Amino acid sequence: MVSAARTLKPEPFAAGGALAVREVTHRFELEGKPLPVLDRITLDVAPGEFVALLGPSGCGKSTLLRLVAGLEPPSSGSLVFDGATIAGPDPSRVVVFQDPTLFPWRTVEANVALGLEAQGLLKTHRHRIAEALKLVGLAEFASAYPHQLSGGMAQRAALARALVNEPRLLILDEPLGKLDSLTRLAMQSELARLWAEAGFSALLVTHDVEEALILADRVVVLSGRPARILAEIEVTEARPRARDGAALVALRRDILGLLA
Numbered sequence: 001m002v003s004a005a006r007t008l009k010p011e012p013f014a015a016g017g018a019l020a021v022r023e024v025t026h027r028f029e030l031e032g033k034p035l036p037v038l039d040r041i042t043l044d045v046a047p048g049e050f051v052a053l054l055g056p057s058g059c060g061k062s063t064l065l066r067l068v069a070g071l072e073p074p075s076s077g078s079l080v081f082d083g084a085t086i087a088g089p090d091p092s093r094v095v096v097f098q099d100p101t102l103f104p105w106r107t108v109e110a111n112v113a114l115g116l117e118a119q120g121l122l123k124t125h126r127h128r129i130a131e132a133l134k135l136v137g138l139a140e141f142a143s144a145y146p147h148q149l150s151g152g153m154a155q156r157a158a159l160a161r162a163l164v165n166e167p168r169l170l171i172l173d174e175p176l177g178k179l180d181s182l183t184r185l186a187m188q189s190e191l192a193r194l195w196a197e198a199g200f201s202a203l204l205v206t207h208d209v210e211e212a213l214i215l216a217d218r219v220v221v222l223s224g225r226p227a228r229i230l231a232e233i234e235v236t237e238a239r240p241r242a243r244d245g246a247a248l249v250a251l252r253r254d255i256l257g258l259l260a
Contacts (some may be wrong), residue, residue, distance in 0.1 A: 015199035016048030017082045017168030020067065024077035026063060027226075036226035037063050040077070043220060043229065045169070050195055050202040052212035053260040054255060055222030061205040064227070065173050066202060069095045074149060081169065091119060098174040100158035102146040108157050109133065109142040132160040135194060154182040155188070163198060170195075172201040172204040176211070188214055192239060211254050213248050214241050221258045230258050 025116075026038040037060040045051050053061045067074050068081075070088040071202050079086040081093060094115075097228060102111045112129050116122045127239060133139045136156040155175060176184045192215055195202055212219045219233045233255065237247050 003015075015166070015168060016046075016201035019043075019045040019169060019201065019203070020078075020080040021064075021068070022078045022080070023065065024064070024074045024079060025066065025226075026060070026075045037111055038067075038074070039075055039226040039228045041227065041229060044202050045203055047168075048199055048201055049218065050204070050216045052204045052206060052216035052219045052223060054206065054209060054212055054219055054259065055227060056224045056259065057207070059222050059225045060227035061222060062173055065095065065171050065203065068169075069171050071095075091115060091165040092168045093171060094162040094165050094169075095171040095173060096155075096162050096175045098177045100154040102149075102154060102157055103160075104146050106145075107142065108138060108144050108146070108149070108160075111146070111157055111165055112160045112164050114161060119165075128164045128166070132164040135163060135197065136160045136190070149163075150183070151179050152187055155179065155187060159194065163194070163200075167200055169201045169203065172202060172206075174205055174207070177207070184211075189240070191215060192240050196239075209252050209259075210243060210248075212255075213251055214243065219251075219255060221255060 020045040021041055022039055024041045028035045041064060046210055053064065055061050064070055067079055068086065069091060070086045070093065106125060109129055116125050116128065132140065133142055136159050138153065138156050138160060141149065141153065149157065158175070165250050176187050179187060188211055202215060203213070204215060211235065213235055215233055219235060221227065221230045233251060235251065237245065241248060
């Protein structure tokens with residue numbers, strides 16, 4: 001169940017992109033001294049694959065997502081997406097954060113339109129807005145404002161804002177972390193549905209072991225800072241997955257043992 005290396009699966013979805021992280025090391029400067037954060041991370045995400053990252057708080061998971069998003073370059077190593085070196089942000093790689101960060105003065109529809117506006121595509125691709133809102137179940141709330149939405153609805157709007165760009169890789173930085181437990185369970189199912197329908201590749205950071213096992217094809221377990229890959233765990237159970245199924249319970253036990 002636990003392995004240090006793997007063979008990429010054949011491409012299940014045409015829409016998903018391929019990510020290759022090679023020997024990535026990263027450090028920050030703190031009070032004039034180097035603070036190592038990532039240590040020689042090598043990781044692949046196959047087209048259409050859903051990968052979850054687990055590790056102790058502060059180990060560097062979100063930093064790795066920032067590098068994949070192109071928000072900053074690594075100290076050393078390389079990140080390649082669909083054959084091209086990641087040199088900055090790109091609409092093909094979109095981040096969804098824990099906080100929906102919706103503009104309160106804009107309607108849901110106008111918030112979702114932001115990516116198309118930034119790319120100058122609003123006039124020619126406006127139809128994508130309605131498609132994204134329908135995909136996340138917010139078609140009837142297009143004219144609503146953020147203060148009129150529940151927490152789960154606001155996060156759906158943030159997902160629609162990401163999906164309107166038709167990303168090949170969705171980068172998820174604890175997107176369900178601030179939701180109450182019942183809403184979080186419902187949103188996990190919704191996220192799994194969106195991934196299956198839209199066909200993007202996904203890279204998720206979460207602190208919830210069960211969430212990782214419910215959503216991901218593969219769970220990557222990281223050590224404490226500077227993060228190293230301790231193990232990569234394949235999750236082969238058919239979806240939808242039973243949270244109390246024997247296979248997932250055994251994997252959860254394995255992962256908690258690694259994190260301990």
